[in-house]
Amino acid sequence: MADIYRMPGHLIRRLHQISTSVFLDGVRAAGHDITAVQFAALTMAARHPGIDQARLAGLIAYDRATIGGVLDRLEARGFVAREVSPTDRRARVVKITRAGRAVLEEVTPAVAALQDEILPGLTAEERETFIRLAEKASAAGNRRSRAPLLPADPLPSD
Amino acid sequence: MADIYRMPGHLIRRLHQISTSVFLDGVRAAGHDITAVQFAALTMAARHPGIDQARLAGLIAYDRATIGGVLDRLEARGFVAREVSPTDRRARVVKITRAGRAVLEEVTPAVAALQDEILPGLTAEERETFIRLAEKASAAGNRRSRAPLLPADPLPSD
């Protein structure tokens, strides 16, 4: 009989539920209301001004169809703006707005503060171990994901 | 600057993407087409014949609204049947069908075989460590989740 409770897939799904819940609660306690996914997109938009949607998606491992909806919501709330790229008229360039930057600046410390709560019940050493193993596994499985993480500047060997 | 790539929440989301992708590929290679979520629901329905939806949801940490849709799809494909509970007319009792049991019997070995692929790049020992830490963290954070795992037979102290 398959013991679901010890299967990594089940445990990862549970941790994902806990993670999104803790994130949302922490951000709301700081007086804002953005999801972890929106936070990551906003952070990367701030770090790479004028990046197009496809590259932004690759930097945070989102599907191309998914990032469209995320940006729709961020744009509707005035946190990012999109323009047709001057160098490639297929592409749409994403820029964080002043309002988006303000949200990011207020939310980022709260996000940093809640990191330990995402893996509750673990010692600092155990958390480090978990993060190290998760990094190793996600790097090794990157190609297995439907939306792999892509480097900012793709290597020719890729 | 927040380093998203080392945040447990981001890593967990990436592992979740890899996990669902590997699961689907493995199940499809075995000639079937059910998701990890459907597999867990089917497994628990087989293990607890006649369980109602709310308890089934609790056993696998699903939201009550979510389990309805999952069972809709399993029922549409003839893998489970639902009836009004004879002891509580609000509740609907879930039973796995012969077809559902057949799918489960064929898929379960494939699921067991793909477990190691869910955490690729890790040694057997590292996988054990990851699973142990994930169990510890998910147990500790259970209440933080919107849909906590509930015991089959709830204790009065809960």
Add this chain to the structure above:
DNA sequence: CCAATTTAGTGAGTATGCCTATTATATGTG
């Protein structure tokens, strides 16, 4: 330069995962 291929983004469809509200039914208390 032109045709074939690739790429960026969207749209429609499906599946989780959550929220709030509603309906129907139980249960507990006076």
Add this chain to the structure above:
DNA sequence: CACATATAATAGGCATACTCACTAAATTGG
């Protein structure tokens, strides 16, 4: 028994996450 409360399931809505098909535009090969 009557009333207040609690619970099971659903309905409708929003947010990821993915698939496939499509349009428009860029790139590559000849």
